[in-house]
Amino acid sequence: MKKILALLAFFGFAALFAQTASNLTEFKENIASQKAEAKAQLKPYRFDGSKITYFNFKTYKQIKEVEIYLFNNTDYRFSFNGKSLPNDITIEIYDKEKTAADRILLKKFDGIQGKNILVESAELNDTYQSKTSSDLRLKRVFVDYVITAVPGANNQMPTMKERGAVVLVMGYKN
Amino acid sequence: MNKINLTRNLAAFAISTLLFSCGGDSDSSSQEINLVDTTESSIDGNLEDLFDSPEFDYQLPSPLQVASIFKNSGLAYNAGATSDPGNEDSYTDELKQMLNFGVYSADMAYCVLNDQSNEARKYLEVITDLAERIGMEAVFENKDLMDRFDKNIGDKDSIEILMLDIHERTEIYMDENDMQHQQAVHFAGAWTEGMYLGVYDFEHSTDKDDVGAKIAEQMSILQNIIKGLKDPKNEGMDLAWIVNDMTKIQETFDSFQSVIDYFNDPTADELYLTKKEYDTLGALVKDLRNKIIMP
Numbered sequence: 001m002k003k004i005l006a007l008l009a010f011f012g013f014a015a016l017f018a019q020t021a022s023n024l025t026e027f028k029e030n031i032a033s034q035k036a037e038a039k040a041q042l043k044p045y046r047f048d049g050s051k052i053t054y055f056n057f058k059t060y061k062q063i064k065e066v067e068i069y070l071f072n073n074t075d076y077r078f079s080f081n082g083k084s085l086p087n088d089i090t091i092e093i094y095d096k097e098k099t100a101a102d103r104i105l106l107k108k109f110d111g112i113q114g115k116n117i118l119v120e121s122a123e124l125n126d127t128y129q130s131k132t133s134s135d136l137r138l139k140r141v142f143v144d145y146v147i148t149a150v151p152g153a154n155n156q157m158p159t160m161k162e163r164g165a166v167v168l169v170m171g172y173k174n
Numbered sequence: 175m176n177k178i179n180l181t182r183n184l185a186a187f188a189i190s191t192l193l194f195s196c197g198g199d200s201d202s203s204s205q206e207i208n209l210v211d212t213t214e215s216s217i218d219g220n221l222e223d224l225f226d227s228p229e230f231d232y233q234l235p236s237p238l239q240v241a242s243i244f245k246n247s248g249l250a251y252n253a254g255a256t257s258d259p260g261n262e263d264s265y266t267d268e269l270k271q272m273l274n275f276g277v278y279s280a281d282m283a284y285c286v287l288n289d290q291s292n293e294a295r296k297y298l299e300v301i302t303d304l305a306e307r308i309g310m311e312a313v314f315e316n317k318d319l320m321d322r323f324d325k326n327i328g329d330k331d332s333i334e335i336l337m338l339d340i341h342e343r344t345e346i347y348m349d350e351n352d353m354q355h356q357q358a359v360h361f362a363g364a365w366t367e368g369m370y371l372g373v374y375d376f377e378h379s380t381d382k383d384d385v386g387a388k389i390a391e392q393m394s395i396l397q398n399i400i401k402g403l404k405d406p407k408n409e410g411m412d413l414a415w416i417v418n419d420m421t422k423i424q425e426t427f428d429s430f431q432s433v434i435d436y437f438n439d440p441t442a443d444e445l446y447l448t449k450k451e452y453d454t455l456g457a458l459v460k461d462l463r464n465k466i467i468m469p
Contacts, residue, residue, distance in 0.1 A: 049234075064227055
């Protein structure tokens with residue numbers, strides 16, 4: 001009887017291991033294809049790099065921030081892919097980091113889940129110049145992913161349904 | 175791409191998941207609670223690495239973009255300014271290999287943008303060799319990049335796209351193998367070389383105010399490079415000397431009167447340093463670059 005139980009436990013362990021690894025591998029592979037999709041939308045801008053931000057939805061709101069440099073006399077396009085999001089999130093783009101009380105919101109969008117959204121630095125610069133009444137160009141921007149709270153989420157051991165990622169691909173005009 | 179580390183990490187994660195699943199709920203006896211707590215920290219570590227990005231992150235520009243920014247500002251090609259590809263064999267420790275992988279990447283970008291295909295090819299060769307020595311041989315394993323380079327040697331646009339492909343393959347490889355922390359080491363080499371080429375041109379030419387402004391602009395990246403070098407995952411490498419030198423460059427730059435005035439003036443757009451400040455900054459950059467490329 002003990003041997004049968006041990007055998008069952010072993011197979012259960014192996015099956016669960018295989019399932020978990022397979023789910024996570026599939027998650028990574030999906031992200032790779034979403035990155036390709038986001039990259040394709042950069043044209044005619046030239047690909048310069050990508051940043052994949054992974055997170056787990058929890059019972060409380062979280063913010064993850066990515067700093068991006070914008071150099072003078074260079075135009076940029078940002079391609080956000082939200083096809084690895086089990087729930088929607090909000091993306092906010094600011095001129096300063098989240099600890100700065102006087103930062104300016106340049107762009108905000110919801111509804112990225114399942115979509116690919118484009119933003120260009122020209123638009124961000126226009127908003128910045130209009131809000132500051134100046135001719136200055138942005139030297140950097142801070143992309144905030146506002147990850148909404150999900151009631152009932154498993155904060156310590158997230159399930160696959162609570163895992164999310166946003167693919168951000170950046171390009172510049174040569 | 176080599177997925178060994180990804181598989182290993184996933185296996186570690188899956189085992190942690192199973193251990194956690196077996197741990198019982200937190201309302202059980204104190205003995206069980208202790209068991210869960212121990213396991214929990216190992217799970218957190220794995221998840222943090224694999225599927226939970228840090229609360230704050232940053233994106234550094236590619237060497238090609240940096241070279242392109244300098245080129246558009248009027249930076250001229252200076253034969254002999256780049257690092258000697260013949261030194262590649264003498265970089266025997268891993269840190270020097272990683273740093274000079276970055277240095278040579280910046281040199282290749284500089285040559286490509288200045289139509290120096292034969293020079294660029296030499297750098298592609300040494301980058302390929304160094305990649306193999308620092309465990310990133312999978313990026314170049316098919317030799318297709320060299321073949322593509324040879325087929326397109328006269329086509330600048332195709333070679334630039336090839337450079338971006340190398341950058342992307344490296345990025346993917348590091349992401350898949352949980353090596354993102356090493357990107358700051360490569361970039362430290364690339365940044366130093368890019369700055370050096372800017373300083374070199376600025377010193378050897380007249381009327382290069384725009385190049386000077388770009389040198390100052392590139393200083394904005396330095397703080398995040400230092401932060402990246404200090405990543406606890408890089409602890410095994412002897413990075414103290416480069417962190418110290420880069421910190422000194424940052425502190426010196428921050429103390430320049432032009433920089434102080436620039437940040438106190440909300441209407442200032444472009445930062446120009448004085449001749450003396452450029453000289454001081456240039457000397458520090460050259461000193462660091464020499465330490466990096468020294469065999």
